[in-house]
Amino acid sequence: MELKFHCTMCNEEYAEPITICRRCSGIIVYKPKLPTSFKVYENVKSLWRYEQFLPKLPVRITLDEGYTPLVKSKTAAKMFGHVKVYLKDETRNPTGSFRDRAASLIVSHAVSVNVSQLICASDGNHGASIAAYASRANMECYVIVPSNVDEGKLAQMIAYGAKVEEYGTLLDDALDRAISIAFKKGYYQASAELNTLSIEGLKTIAYEIYEFLGGVPDWIIIPTGSGLTFYSIYKGFTELLELDLIDSIPCFAIVQSSGCSPIVTKLKGIKCTETKKKSIIKGLNVREPIFLNEILRLSTKVRIEGVLVDYSEAVSTILTLARNEGLFVEPAASAAFVGYMKLVKEGIIDRNDTVIILLTGSGLKSIDVFEGASRRKQLTILKSLDTKALILKLLKVEGPLHGYAIWKKLKLKVTVQAIYQHLAELESKGFIKAIQEDNRKKYKLTEKGYKLLEMIE
Numbered sequence: 001m002e003l004k005f006h007c008t009m010c011n012e013e014y015a016e017p018i019t020i021c022r023r024c025s026g027i028i029v030y031k032p033k034l035p036t037s038f039k040v041y042e043n044v045k046s047l048w049r050y051e052q053f054l055p056k057l058p059v060r061i062t063l064d065e066g067y068t069p070l071v072k073s074k075t076a077a078k079m080f081g082h083v084k085v086y087l088k089d090e091t092r093n094p095t096g097s098f099r100d101r102a103a104s105l106i107v108s109h110a111v112s113v114n115v116s117q118l119i120c121a122s123d124g125n126h127g128a129s130i131a132a133y134a135s136r137a138n139m140e141c142y143v144i145v146p147s148n149v150d151e152g153k154l155a156q157m158i159a160y161g162a163k164v165e166e167y168g169t170l171l172d173d174a175l176d177r178a179i180s181i182a183f184k185k186g187y188y189q190a191s192a193e194l195n196t197l198s199i200e201g202l203k204t205i206a207y208e209i210y211e212f213l214g215g216v217p218d219w220i221i222i223p224t225g226s227g228l229t230f231y232s233i234y235k236g237f238t239e240l241l242e243l244d245l246i247d248s249i250p251c252f253a254i255v256q257s258s259g260c261s262p263i264v265t266k267l268k269g270i271k272c273t274e275t276k277k278k279s280i281i282k283g284l285n286v287r288e289p290i291f292l293n294e295i296l297r298l299s300t301k302v303r304i305e306g307v308l309v310d311y312s313e314a315v316s317t318i319l320t321l322a323r324n325e326g327l328f329v330e331p332a333a334s335a336a337f338v339g340y341m342k343l344v345k346e347g348i349i350d351r352n353d354t355v356i357i358l359l360t361g362s363g364l365k366s367i368d369v370f371e372g373a374s375r376r377k378q379l380t381i382l383k384s385l386d387t388k389a390l391i392l393k394l395l396k397v398e399g400p401l402h403g404y405a406i407w408k409k410l411k412l413k414v415t416v417q418a419i420y421q422h423l424a425e426l427e428s429k430g431f432i433k434a435i436q437e438d439n440r441k442k443y444k445l446t447e448k449g450y451k452l453l454e455m456i457e
């Protein structure tokens with residue numbers, strides 16, 4: 001049986017799983033014939049337990065993706081006394097990210113329509129997922145990646161046997177290239193943003209949240225590039241609403257990197273900033289998000305808050321989560337946690353709210369955030385992060401100190417010159433500032449330094 005897909009605006013029907021209507025630019029979706037109740041296959045511990053809600057496919061390519069746990073956050077409890085915060089741990093998927101959900105649906109469909117070559121554009125996780133599932137299905141896979149792809153994700157694609165081509169600097173460039181190759185060579189289009197079956201795979205996150213909580217959370221925090229993940233989870237909840245299982249849709253927070261934030265700037269009505277290379281967070285860089293207009297349209301019906309996160313905030317929070325929660329995540333995922341912290345501090349999220357934070361993928365995929373390729377260098381950087389944290393902590397407790405006093409009080413096995421080097425770096429980043437006191441140059445914690453320390457602690 002051939003699947004049919006429909007435009008959410010003009011209802012035009014399509015036989016291919018595209019995402020944008022050629023007639024009216026509306027979003028194309030698969031409209032499942034919903035069962036009368038929330039019937040799940042209890043024994044199936046993957047997203048296929050929700051088979052009743054998914055497109056009927058004659059072939060299934062699966063690695064038991066989905067059905068990931070909600071881990072109660074210790075950091076949120078410690079920091080804000082906020083106890084109903086759950087981390088949706090998508091790092092436990094077969095390739096270490098939530099994109100496996102989409103890949104299972106897309107590759108299963110590709111096999112059922114008898115194609116043997118797949119192409120996708122991806123800035124990381126999706127390419128790794130498609131490559132894995134394509135190898136499982138014995139298909140040829142081409143992945144177009146922008147230049148800033150994470151090393152770990154690239155390694156996965158290559159290991160799974162995909163042919164990888166680097167093109168452009170952002171996902172938008174890679175998508176254009178994938179569209180043109182698919183058109184010329186007749187490859188199956190497996191890019192997440194261009195294949196509506198990714199929505200079907202990702203929407204199962206909503207079902208799982210509902211099933212685990214036994215209801216709807218107040219907030220879901222989603223790291224966002226193209227807006228696809230938000231839209232998919234939103235669609236999952238609308239289907240539960242249609243079934244009368246829930247009576248409201250949760251509020252959403254869309255987290256983007258301050259270096260590339262077209263959705264958040266539009267949502268907040270702030271002036272659009274240029275893409276800043278230094279402050280972008282890998283996996284979240286889309287200049288022209290496909291779901292932007294849809295998100296703006298939905299923001300009049302559902303509460304959607306936008307939050308901006310800096311790269312440095314995301315990286316330091318990787319360590320916070322690893323050390324407090326035992327979860328090692330990628331920067332896009334830790335950015336979601338930073339977004340949560342900001343919304344609590346701004347009073348937008350209440351400490352009694354039930355909050356879900358989507359941890360999209362594993363930190364093993366992006367160890368290059370600690371810069372440099374060598375292990376020794378990574379360890380040095382991790383260690384120096386520690387020393388810097390100790391300096392900030394000391395300045396918080398003792399107030400302004402001069403460099404030599406800092407070195408003496410810290411009693412670390414480092415030279416006094418190394419301490420001065422750390423101080424210079426902290427000062428250049430605005431975490432501390434030099435003042436003159438008693439005729440000596442002393443260092444003082446700035447507001448920004450307090451914030452960083454709070455986050456580390």
Ligand SMILES: [Zn+2]
Pocket residue numbers: 007008009010011012021022023024025026
């Ligand atoms: Zn249409």
